[in-house]
Amino acid sequence: MDVHNAYLYSELDEEVYMQMPPGFASPTPGKVCRLRRSLYGMRQAPRCWFAKLVAALTSYGFKQSYSDYSLFTYEAQHIQLNVFVYVDDLIISRND
Numbered sequence: 610m611d612v613h614n615a616y617l618y619s620e621l622d623e624e625v626y627m628q629m630p631p632g633f634a635s636p637t638p639g640k641v642c643r644l645r646r647s648l649y650g651m652r653q654a655p656r657c658w659f660a661k662l663v664a665a666l667t668s669y670g671f672k673q674s675y676s677d678y679s680l681f682t683y684e685a686q687h688i689q690l691n692v693f694v695y696v697d698d699l700i701i702s703r704n705d
Contacts, residue, residue: 610701612698615658616647616649616650616654616655616657616658617648617654619657621644621645621653625644626642627641628641629642655696655697662694666681671690671692679693679695681694687705688704688705689704690703
């Protein structure tokens with residue numbers, strides 16, 4: 610499964626500032642923009658997206674593997690569901 614726009618609009622944990630975009634007119638020079646969400650191409654974007662994915666999967670009862678942090682497993686009764694994360698792709702499998 611490919612997650613489109615995975616790196617867009619993730620909430621940032623730290624304060625990130627950028628110069629005003631081209632064409633934006635500001636009455637006072639020297640102003641900057643504070644970003645509250647990540648933009649495509651930011652170094653923080655993959656980390657923010659993965660943290661949000663981890664929070665979502667663990668809230669549903671998935672357990673993150675200690676030997677490989679990209680692997681999440683969910684077990685209920687006789688069913689096992691595995692989710693493996695590679696960049697912005699997910700491999701999903703189950704045992705039946």
